[in-house]
Amino acid sequence: MPELPEVETTRRGIEPHLLGRTVSRVIVRNRQLRWPVPARLDATLRGQRIAHVRRRGKYLLLGFEQGSLILHLGMSGSLRILPVSQPGEKHEHVEWQLDDGHCLRLRDPRRFGAVLWTRRDPLEHRLLAHLGPEPLSEAFDGDGLHTRAAGRRQAVKPFLMDSRIVVGVGNIYASEALFLAGIHPRRAAGRISLARCRQLATAIKQVLAEAIEQGGTTLRDFTDSNGRPGYFKQRLNVYGRAGESCPRCGQPIRQQVIGQRASYYCPRCQK
DNA sequence: ACTGGCTCCTGAGGGC
Protein backbone atom coordinates (compact mmCIF):
# COMPACT_ATOMS: atom_id res chain seq x y z
CA MET A 1 0.00 0.00 0.00
CA PRO A 2 1.84 3.05 -1.18
CA GLU A 3 2.00 5.80 1.40
CA LEU A 4 3.77 9.06 0.83
CA PRO A 5 7.28 7.59 1.24
CA GLU A 6 6.62 5.02 -1.46
CA VAL A 7 5.10 7.57 -3.78
CA GLU A 8 8.08 9.86 -3.31
CA THR A 9 10.46 6.95 -3.80
CA THR A 10 8.59 6.04 -6.96
CA ARG A 11 8.86 9.63 -8.15
CA ARG A 12 12.60 9.67 -7.59
CA GLY A 13 12.95 6.30 -9.26
CA ILE A 14 11.11 7.12 -12.47
CA GLU A 15 12.08 10.77 -12.83
CA PRO A 16 15.52 10.27 -14.40
CA HIS A 17 14.06 7.88 -16.96
CA LEU A 18 11.26 10.23 -17.97
CA LEU A 19 12.67 13.75 -17.98
CA GLY A 20 13.08 15.06 -21.50
CA ARG A 21 11.68 11.90 -23.08
CA THR A 22 8.89 12.04 -25.63
CA VAL A 23 5.86 9.77 -25.52
CA SER A 24 5.66 7.70 -28.68
CA ARG A 25 2.56 5.69 -27.86
CA VAL A 26 0.12 5.03 -25.02
CA ILE A 27 -1.62 1.71 -24.56
CA VAL A 28 -4.58 1.47 -22.21
CA ARG A 29 -5.44 -2.15 -21.52
CA ASN A 30 -8.08 -1.48 -18.91
CA ARG A 31 -9.53 1.96 -18.42
CA GLN A 32 -11.66 1.01 -15.41
CA LEU A 33 -9.64 2.46 -12.58
CA ARG A 34 -11.09 4.58 -9.78
CA TRP A 35 -12.29 6.86 -12.55
CA PRO A 36 -12.20 5.91 -16.21
CA VAL A 37 -8.82 6.57 -17.81
CA PRO A 38 -9.37 9.44 -20.29
CA ALA A 39 -10.34 8.36 -23.78
CA ARG A 40 -7.85 9.15 -26.56
CA LEU A 41 -4.95 9.35 -24.12
CA ASP A 42 -2.70 8.09 -26.91
CA ALA A 43 -3.72 10.87 -29.29
CA THR A 44 -3.37 13.44 -26.52
CA LEU A 45 0.12 12.46 -25.40
CA ARG A 46 1.79 11.20 -28.54
CA GLY A 47 4.76 13.39 -29.41
CA GLN A 48 4.65 15.35 -26.17
CA ARG A 49 7.79 15.76 -24.11
CA ILE A 50 7.88 15.15 -20.35
CA ALA A 51 9.06 18.36 -18.72
CA HIS A 52 8.89 17.43 -15.04
CA VAL A 53 7.87 14.74 -12.56
CA ARG A 54 6.42 16.15 -9.37
CA ARG A 55 4.46 14.95 -6.37
CA ARG A 56 1.67 16.53 -4.35
CA GLY A 57 0.52 14.40 -1.44
CA LYS A 58 0.18 10.92 -2.89
CA TYR A 59 -0.49 12.23 -6.38
CA LEU A 60 2.25 12.05 -9.00
CA LEU A 61 2.22 14.78 -11.62
CA LEU A 62 3.83 14.28 -15.00
CA GLY A 63 4.16 17.67 -16.63
CA PHE A 64 3.91 17.85 -20.43
CA GLU A 65 3.96 20.84 -22.76
CA GLN A 66 0.18 20.93 -23.10
CA GLY A 67 -0.97 19.67 -19.73
CA SER A 68 -0.33 17.25 -16.91
CA LEU A 69 -1.01 13.65 -16.11
CA ILE A 70 -2.25 13.16 -12.57
CA LEU A 71 -1.49 9.66 -11.29
CA HIS A 72 -2.55 8.03 -8.03
CA LEU A 73 -1.42 4.56 -7.01
CA GLY A 74 -4.42 3.81 -4.84
CA MET A 75 -3.45 1.03 -2.52
CA SER A 76 -1.98 -1.54 -4.86
CA GLY A 77 -0.54 0.52 -7.67
CA SER A 78 3.07 0.59 -8.80
CA LEU A 79 5.00 2.20 -11.65
CA ARG A 80 8.03 0.74 -13.35
CA ILE A 81 10.33 1.56 -16.21
CA LEU A 82 10.82 -1.40 -18.53
CA PRO A 83 11.98 -2.12 -22.05
CA VAL A 84 8.97 -2.01 -24.38
CA SER A 85 9.82 -5.59 -25.35
CA GLN A 86 9.37 -6.81 -21.78
CA PRO A 87 6.36 -9.17 -21.70
CA GLY A 88 3.37 -7.71 -19.90
CA GLU A 89 2.18 -8.91 -16.54
CA LYS A 90 -1.29 -9.27 -15.16
CA HIS A 91 -2.90 -5.99 -14.03
CA GLU A 92 -0.64 -3.75 -16.09
CA HIS A 93 -3.41 -1.42 -17.16
CA VAL A 94 -1.58 1.48 -18.80
CA GLU A 95 1.70 1.69 -20.68
CA TRP A 96 3.41 4.88 -21.81
CA GLN A 97 5.99 4.09 -24.48
CA LEU A 98 8.93 6.45 -24.74
CA ASP A 99 11.23 7.45 -27.59
CA ASP A 100 14.15 5.50 -26.11
CA GLY A 101 12.67 2.00 -26.34
CA HIS A 102 11.52 1.97 -22.74
CA CYS A 103 8.11 2.43 -21.26
CA LEU A 104 6.42 3.38 -18.03
CA ARG A 105 3.90 0.80 -16.87
CA LEU A 106 1.17 1.16 -14.28
CA ARG A 107 0.24 -2.05 -12.54
CA ASP A 108 -2.66 -1.91 -10.12
CA PRO A 109 -4.43 -5.15 -9.16
CA ARG A 110 -7.16 -3.51 -7.10
CA ARG A 111 -7.69 -0.64 -9.48
CA PHE A 112 -8.14 1.98 -6.77
CA GLY A 113 -5.58 4.08 -8.59
CA ALA A 114 -6.22 6.87 -11.06
CA VAL A 115 -4.91 8.31 -14.31
CA LEU A 116 -6.26 11.75 -15.13
CA TRP A 117 -5.33 14.39 -17.67
CA THR A 118 -5.66 18.13 -17.25
CA ARG A 119 -4.63 20.99 -19.53
CA ARG A 120 -4.56 23.42 -16.65
CA ASP A 121 -2.37 23.77 -13.58
CA PRO A 122 -2.75 20.37 -11.90
CA LEU A 123 -2.48 21.98 -8.47
CA GLU A 124 -5.77 23.73 -9.28
CA HIS A 125 -7.48 20.45 -10.13
CA ARG A 126 -10.43 19.76 -7.88
CA LEU A 127 -8.73 16.72 -6.38
CA LEU A 128 -5.63 18.72 -5.46
CA ALA A 129 -6.84 22.25 -4.86
CA HIS A 130 -7.94 21.70 -1.28
CA LEU A 131 -5.13 19.52 -0.02
CA GLY A 132 -3.41 20.39 3.23
CA PRO A 133 0.30 21.13 3.60
CA GLU A 134 3.09 18.74 2.68
CA PRO A 135 4.18 17.08 5.94
CA LEU A 136 7.88 17.45 5.19
CA SER A 137 7.64 21.14 4.34
CA GLU A 138 7.90 24.08 6.71
CA ALA A 139 4.27 24.82 5.98
CA PHE A 140 3.41 21.93 8.28
CA ASP A 141 4.14 22.32 11.97
CA GLY A 142 2.66 21.72 15.41
CA ASP A 143 1.23 25.21 15.68
CA GLY A 144 -0.76 24.84 12.50
CA LEU A 145 -1.90 21.38 13.54
CA HIS A 146 -3.06 22.74 16.89
CA THR A 147 -5.02 25.52 15.19
CA ARG A 148 -6.72 23.14 12.76
CA ALA A 149 -7.57 20.74 15.59
CA ALA A 150 -9.19 23.37 17.81
CA GLY A 151 -12.66 22.34 18.88
CA ARG A 152 -12.68 19.11 16.94
CA ARG A 153 -13.90 16.02 18.70
CA GLN A 154 -12.85 13.63 15.97
CA ALA A 155 -10.30 11.02 17.04
CA VAL A 156 -6.81 12.24 16.25
CA LYS A 157 -5.92 9.29 14.06
CA PRO A 158 -8.58 9.78 11.37
CA PHE A 159 -7.99 13.53 11.79
CA LEU A 160 -4.35 13.04 10.74
CA MET A 161 -5.42 10.90 7.81
CA ASP A 162 -7.66 13.66 6.48
CA SER A 163 -5.78 15.07 3.47
CA ARG A 164 -7.22 18.54 4.09
CA ILE A 165 -5.29 18.65 7.39
CA VAL A 166 -2.03 17.23 6.11
CA VAL A 167 -1.34 15.10 3.05
CA GLY A 168 0.34 11.75 2.85
CA VAL A 169 -0.25 10.39 6.34
CA GLY A 170 -1.80 7.00 5.72
CA ASN A 171 -2.98 4.34 8.09
CA ILE A 172 0.44 2.89 8.85
CA TYR A 173 2.30 6.10 9.55
CA ALA A 174 -0.56 7.62 11.50
CA SER A 175 -0.25 4.76 14.00
CA GLU A 176 3.54 5.03 14.04
CA ALA A 177 3.63 8.79 14.53
CA LEU A 178 1.08 8.66 17.35
CA PHE A 179 3.18 6.02 19.06
CA LEU A 180 6.31 8.17 18.82
CA ALA A 181 4.41 11.17 20.15
CA GLY A 182 2.81 9.16 22.97
CA ILE A 183 -0.72 10.11 21.97
CA HIS A 184 -3.65 7.71 22.09
CA PRO A 185 -5.16 7.31 18.60
CA ARG A 186 -8.69 7.80 19.92
CA ARG A 187 -7.93 11.05 21.75
CA ALA A 188 -10.05 13.92 20.45
CA ALA A 189 -7.94 16.04 18.09
CA GLY A 190 -9.05 19.23 19.82
CA ARG A 191 -7.89 17.98 23.19
CA ILE A 192 -4.19 17.83 22.46
CA SER A 193 -2.01 20.57 23.89
CA LEU A 194 0.13 22.80 21.71
CA ALA A 195 3.27 21.18 23.11
CA ARG A 196 2.03 17.72 22.18
CA CYS A 197 0.89 18.91 18.75
CA ARG A 198 4.45 20.04 18.18
CA GLN A 199 5.73 16.62 19.25
CA LEU A 200 3.22 15.02 16.93
CA ALA A 201 4.25 17.13 13.94
CA THR A 202 7.87 16.30 14.63
CA ALA A 203 7.02 12.61 14.89
CA ILE A 204 5.17 12.68 11.56
CA LYS A 205 8.12 14.31 9.84
CA GLN A 206 10.54 11.86 11.41
CA VAL A 207 8.56 8.76 10.52
CA LEU A 208 8.01 9.84 6.92
CA ALA A 209 11.57 11.04 6.34
CA GLU A 210 12.95 7.79 7.73
CA ALA A 211 10.64 5.75 5.54
CA ILE A 212 11.71 7.67 2.46
CA GLU A 213 15.32 6.90 3.33
CA GLN A 214 14.40 3.24 3.67
CA GLY A 215 12.49 3.35 0.42
CA GLY A 216 15.51 4.80 -1.25
CA THR A 217 17.40 1.65 -0.51
CA THR A 218 14.53 -0.82 -0.85
CA LEU A 219 13.30 0.50 -4.18
CA ARG A 220 16.62 1.41 -5.68
CA ASP A 221 16.28 0.06 -9.16
CA PHE A 222 13.12 0.93 -11.02
CA THR A 223 14.35 -0.62 -14.21
CA ASP A 224 14.63 -4.04 -12.61
CA SER A 225 11.63 -6.11 -13.56
CA ASN A 226 12.04 -8.22 -10.43
CA GLY A 227 12.23 -5.25 -8.16
CA ARG A 228 9.01 -5.48 -6.25
CA PRO A 229 9.62 -3.83 -2.90
CA GLY A 230 8.72 -5.41 0.36
CA TYR A 231 7.13 -3.13 2.84
CA PHE A 232 9.31 -1.60 5.55
CA LYS A 233 7.79 -3.71 8.28
CA GLN A 234 11.04 -4.26 10.11
CA ARG A 235 11.11 -0.58 11.05
CA LEU A 236 7.57 -0.33 12.39
CA ASN A 237 7.08 -0.06 16.15
CA VAL A 238 3.39 -0.84 16.49
CA TYR A 239 1.66 -1.25 13.14
CA GLY A 240 0.59 -4.85 12.57
CA ARG A 241 2.03 -5.92 15.91
CA ALA A 242 -1.05 -6.58 18.02
CA GLY A 243 -0.15 -8.76 20.99
CA GLU A 244 3.58 -8.17 20.67
CA SER A 245 5.48 -6.21 23.31
CA CYS A 246 5.72 -2.47 23.12
CA PRO A 247 9.34 -1.70 22.20
CA ARG A 248 9.39 1.03 24.85
CA CYS A 249 7.64 -0.47 27.87
CA GLY A 250 6.90 -4.10 27.08
CA GLN A 251 3.12 -3.91 27.42
CA PRO A 252 1.22 -5.87 24.75
CA ILE A 253 0.30 -3.69 21.78
CA ARG A 254 -3.41 -3.37 21.15
CA GLN A 255 -5.40 -3.23 17.97
CA GLN A 256 -8.62 -1.30 17.72
CA VAL A 257 -10.74 -0.17 14.80
CA ILE A 258 -10.98 3.61 14.72
CA GLY A 259 -12.79 5.28 11.87
CA GLN A 260 -13.09 1.95 10.03
CA ARG A 261 -9.32 1.52 10.10
CA ALA A 262 -7.17 -0.88 12.07
CA SER A 263 -5.17 1.10 14.60
CA TYR A 264 -2.30 -0.08 16.75
CA TYR A 265 -1.09 1.49 19.96
CA CYS A 266 0.48 0.89 23.35
CA PRO A 267 -2.12 1.41 26.08
CA ARG A 268 0.60 2.40 28.54
CA CYS A 269 2.74 4.76 26.46
CA GLN A 270 -0.08 6.49 24.61
CA LYS A 271 -2.53 8.71 26.46
C1' DA B 1 -18.65 22.73 9.52
C1' DC B 2 -18.05 18.11 11.17
C1' DT B 3 -18.42 13.38 11.39
C1' DG B 4 -19.14 8.70 10.36
C1' DG B 5 -20.21 5.33 6.97
C1' DC B 6 -20.15 3.49 2.26
C1' DT B 7 -17.92 2.41 -1.94
C1' DC B 8 -14.76 0.79 -5.57
C1' DC B 9 -11.56 -4.07 -6.24
C1' DT B 10 -8.58 -8.23 -5.78
C1' DG B 11 -5.50 -11.11 -3.27
C1' DA B 12 -4.35 -13.07 0.99
C1' DG B 13 -5.40 -15.86 4.70
C1' DG B 14 -8.24 -18.78 7.60
C1' DG B 15 -11.46 -22.60 8.14
C1' DC B 16 -12.89 -26.96 6.78
Next chain:
DNA sequence: TGCCCTCAGGAGCCAG
Protein backbone atom coordinates in the same frame (compact mmCIF):
# COMPACT_ATOMS: atom_id res chain seq x y z
C1' DT C 1 -5.29 -29.71 -2.45
C1' DG C 2 -8.97 -26.82 -3.06
C1' DC C 3 -12.96 -24.19 -2.27
C1' DC C 4 -15.48 -20.64 0.04
C1' DC C 5 -15.76 -16.78 2.99
C1' DT C 6 -14.09 -12.57 5.00
C1' DC C 7 -11.55 -8.62 5.07
C1' DA C 8 -8.14 -4.90 4.31
C1' DG C 9 -7.36 -0.47 2.57
C1' DG C 10 -6.99 5.36 -0.05
C1' DA C 11 -9.87 8.68 -0.25
C1' DG C 12 -13.84 10.69 -2.61
C1' DC C 13 -18.48 11.16 -1.71
C1' DC C 14 -22.80 11.50 0.65
C1' DA C 15 -26.06 11.65 4.40
C1' DG C 16 -27.15 13.13 8.89
